[in-house]
Amino acid sequence: MPPITTPQKHRKPNHSGDLLRSPANVQEDGVQFIPVARTPGLPAPEQLHHPRFPRQTPAKKADRKRPLILCCAALCFVFAVVLIVVGVVTLVVFLVIKPRNPRFDVSGATLNSIYIDSPSFLNGDLTFLANFSNPNGKIDVQFEFVGVELYFRNTLIAAQALQPFAQRRGEVRLQSVHMISSEVFLSPERERELQDQVNGNRVVYTIKGTFKVRTSLGLIHITYWLYGLCTVELSRPPSGILVAKTCRTKR
CATH class of the missing domain: 1.20.5 (Single alpha-helices involved in coiled-coils or other helix-helix interfaces)
Structure with missing residues (x-):
């Protein structure tokens, strides 16, 4: 004999929502619904x-x-x-x-001494007169950095930094620069070449200048770098004088 089954009641779907109930329908089918309190001023769902x-x-x-x-x-x-x-x-x-670039030149030089210590260390003393000129008639310039280096061939033998200075339009400035070489190593080839130049009464040095220049025209200011290059020929020390020179200045 088949078992007797009790038909189950089916709830009809409530399309109005089961979560929001009125206080009168707090409990239904054994399920308790708690009414939700609404915050004053906020709209209903x-x-x-x-x-x-x-x-x-x-x-x-x-x-x-x-x-x-x-x-x-x-x-x-x-x-x-x-x-x-x-x-x-x-x-x-x-x-x-x-505007034109300021110019760097060598007006005079004196080779005071050249002494090569063993093994191949150069000691020397050179004094030269640097010539800075501003060829512009309406523009002032300011040398914010002035660096000078002395070379024999491609070997740096002395270096010095000068004090910054200003130049008015058309102004020329002469400044004495004393370069001292102390215990500078020379290769055997460069040592022989320098000895030959001293014996031949014609020593060739290269003077390089690096300058940071500021050009001023009213409220307009432009800063740029200039590079001076001078090749000087001097007679042998102790009273070596400037015999010939070639100078140029470029950006």
């Missing part, structure tokens, strides 16, 4: 899509940032225009005035 409570979209958030973006763009545009105007004015001024 069924009112969230009501026209009186529109949903905030990302487009409206972007609209709030638009004035700030436009302000930044305007500032960048103004800054770019100012830079362009300043650049054009500077270019026109310098094309009209045609």
Whole structure:
């Protein structure tokens, strides 16, 4: 005999929602429903899509940032225009005035001593008169860095830094520079070459200058590097004098 089954009751779906119940229907079918307290001033769930409570979209958030973006763009545009105007004015001024580079030259030199110690260490003493000139008639210059080096062939034998100075338009400045070589190593080939030059009464040195120059024209300032190169020929020490020279200055 088949078992007797009791038919189960089927609940009808409640489309209005089971979570929100009235106080009268707190308990149904053995399940207790606790009414949810609403915060005063907040809309009910069924009112969230009501026209009186529109949903905030990302487009409206972007609209709030638009004035700030436009302000930044305007500032960048103004800054770019100012830079362009300043650049054009500077270019026109310098094309009209045609500024020239300051010049570095050697007006005189004295070779006081050359002594080669064993093994192949050079000791020497050279004094020369540096000539700095500003050929511009309307532009002042400022030498912010002045470095001088003395070479025999490609070997550095002395170096010195001079004090910065300013030059007015058309001004010439003479400055004595004392270069001392102390225990500078020379290769055997360079040692023999220097001995031959001393014996032949014609010593050839190279003077290199490195200068950081600032050009001023009113409120316009331009800074650049200059390089001076002088090849000098001197008679042998102790009273060696300047016999010949070749100088040039370039950027």
